[in-house]
Amino acid sequence: MTTAPDRTTTPLWDAPVADGPLDATVEVPGSKSLTNRLLVLAALAEGEGTLRGALRSRDADLMIGALRSLGATITEGGEPSTLHVTPGPVTGDVDLDCGLAGTVMRFLPPVAALADGDVRFDGDPAARVRPMLPVLAGLRSLGVRVVGDGPDFPTHLPFTVRGRGRVAGGAVDVDASESSQFVSALLLAAARFERPLVLRHIGATLPSLPHIAMTVATLRDVGVEVDDSRDGIWQVTPGPIAARDVRVEPDLSNAAPFLAAALVAGGTVRVPGWPAQTTQPGAMVPDLLEQMGATATVEGDVLTVTGTGQVRGVDVDLHAGGELAPTFAVLAALADSPSRLRGIAHLRGHETDRLAALATEITRLGGRCEETRDGLVITPRPLHGAVFRTYADHRMATSAALLGLRVPGLQVEDVATTAKTLPGFDTMWLRMLGRTPEDQG
Structure with a gap:
């Protein structure tokens, strides 16, 4: 069930549009x-x-x-x-x-x-x-x-x-x-x-x-x-x-929207602390971004993703990393050809029914996104600004910000829901663009 918050009481955040290629290093908190x-x-x-x-x-x-x-x-x-x-x-x-x-x-x-x-x-x-x-x-x-x-x-x-x-x-x-x-x-x-x-x-x-x-x-x-x-x-x-003294890896899935921004806006985004070996599903991100047109390299522990602003459509099975689906669904809405995301029927039982929520919100912006038995089919169309509802789901909010890099007038409902896993996301996003909250007004 997808229940949207009351928009009369939930603040709206103006998603910033990228004004040129990116050149940013983003420190991502622990997983x-x-x-x-x-x-x-x-x-x-x-x-x-x-x-x-x-x-x-x-x-x-x-x-x-x-x-x-x-x-x-x-x-x-x-x-x-x-x-x-x-x-x-x-x-x-x-x-x-x-x-x-x-x-x-x-x-x-x-x-x-x-x-x-x-x-x-x-x-x-x-x-x-x-x-x-x-x-x-x-x-x-x-x-x-x-x-x-x-x-x-x-x-x-x-x-x-x-x-x-x-x-x-x-x-x-x-x-x-x-x-x-x-x-x-x-x-x-x-x-x-x-x-x-x-x-x-x-x-x-x-x-x-x-x-x-x-x-x-x-x-x-x-x-x-x-x-x-x-x-x-x-x-x-x-x-x-056993009791341990342990360091927690950065959250690779939370890094995904920032890295994907290089593909949407063009330019380069770097994330330090990328582990050489990990069990996190976010380890899939570099390969998936390369399939969609980016280049991804790791030097030491720094993952660097570079894009041109062109996004390719894909047919991918995200069964092993369903939490990445919102990021790649909105990328697909900006692609040059249709995409199919498969193996993610279980997302209907997450913070919200993510498949229904993504289909609804991408369609609200003028895109075409259809639910299948186990995923989504996204056919790119010209998008326009509107309120993007988040359904109290942190990954819906981060994905909306990613769309906003290319879609003027997109407003994100309740961006503060990102505090579930990434407090201060909106400020981090602005800093990636070389801006501050004061610049945002």
Whole structure:
């Protein structure tokens, strides 16, 4: 369901038009996906750990607040992106605010099952339509009691996990067709279960496999034994979770709109800190941009993308990196030929129904964007200015800014929603263009 905010109360941001080729270096904060996985494991570890370069955004701060409520002590170091985490017994009789953060609402119910009492989950109105059944049913099959506000078993927020201080472990079948987070959620807490967890995915498709690979790699980095040698089956052996001092990689998916700006406006954008090896889906960005007409090179840890202002249409499968789809959908709307984005049916269950939202907003600007069973077909047409609604979805907002580089008069509704994963996005965007908020008026 795509529910737009009330435009009578939501401020509009005038998306700046590029007045020439770009020449910018953009420092991108830490990965939200890694930050929230590392926070969960640090809260369950044997001793005090430290995260350096952690993302500080609404999603990360919701995770920090929830873990504090569950008994962990989390303090800032010399700067907000340095977090010291001291584990404590997982405590119940608390209420957790999930906001609109999928990692909070899905990663923490298995942690809450280790608590000594009830843990109540709720979030933003838009969060109450995001699917939760696979992880909650998985917990039920492991002997954990979960209840909703009514007599039926809950499938969405709000719900209560009735922790008993322990989870036995065992075998569980999960349909993670709608989100890989359902797999990651159970894997992250499984080292604290009493017996090995054997998790089998039983759905027809499994999106965002890099995010599961990220979870497995992060678990192994803290000494947890994970067997993923069989497709669609994971086994986690109970054991200690090592405390670590770790630096968080930049968020490569948040870098995508900035790098794509070089393709739209022409010129060059550089992002330092690009990892040589990573499990982030954003690692797909350089290749995808090259398919659409850019050149991308890495020297040391700096990724440089250069474009001419010409964009080529593509036919790509984004099954492994669906979070990139909004960026590449709006690029496709500016291309010289039609594009097809495939393998992203699961985006209908994200912050909003992203497929419907993208089709609606690109069409509002005069473009042609049609939904398919598992994606979008975009046929470029001349675009005009209008209000681009964001549906409380941070990636809709960043994508609108990208379109605005070429479409005069485009106004972005609620650009502040980018604070979910990238606080200060609007200022970063202006700086990339060599401007300041004062220049914007």
